[in-house]
Amino acid sequence: MKEQLDNLRFDRSFRTPSSEGYHVMLGTERIATADLHFTVADVRCTLVMEKTLEREEIAHVIERIDEDLVLSADVPREDFLVTVFQGTELGFFSDEFHADQDEMVIGENEGEDEDDDFLDEEEPGRN
Numbered sequence: 001m002k003e004q005l006d007n008l009r010f011d012r013s014f015r016t017p018s019s020e021g022y023h024v025m026l027g028t029e030r031i032a033t034a035d036l037h038f039t040v041a042d043v044r045c046t047l048v049m050e051k052t053l054e055r056e057e058i059a060h061v062i063e064r065i066d067e068d069l070v071l072s073a074d075v076p077r078e079d080f081l082v083t084v085f086q087g088t089e090l091g092f093f094s095d096e097f098h099a100d101q102d103e104m105v106i107g108e109n110e111g112e113d114e115d116d117d118f119l120d121e122e123e124p125g126r127n
Contacts, residue, residue, distance in 0.1 A: 042079040
């Protein structure tokens with residue numbers, strides 16, 4: 001797998017004066033998202049792994065982020081601090097989302113019943 005990780009690609013999803021967000025791609029598959037925040041003294045990264053990788057492979061992804069994104073930003077830094085999470089995307093929300101909607105799609109249909117992809121407001125414990 002480490003050889004495959006040499007082919008990582010970083011697709012920028014947003015940029016502000018002090019931060020950037022990237023989709024970490026392996027071919028056509030998004031394996032992680034990385035949010036970089038440039039401070040006066042250091043660069044902080046929140047890395048959310050969507051694909052389960054070994055510790056050494058995650059270290060390689062971090063190294064590539066440092067080399068390809070952080071160092072190329074040409075911002076002085078004393079340290080590169082990375083917090084890593086394992087997770088999956090549940091949905092994308094915007095101002096158009098209303099809390100009182102009857103249904104909310106929370107994932108893709110990956111061989112599951114379509115009914116399982118919706119939250120029913122009458123379900124016990126849900127408001």
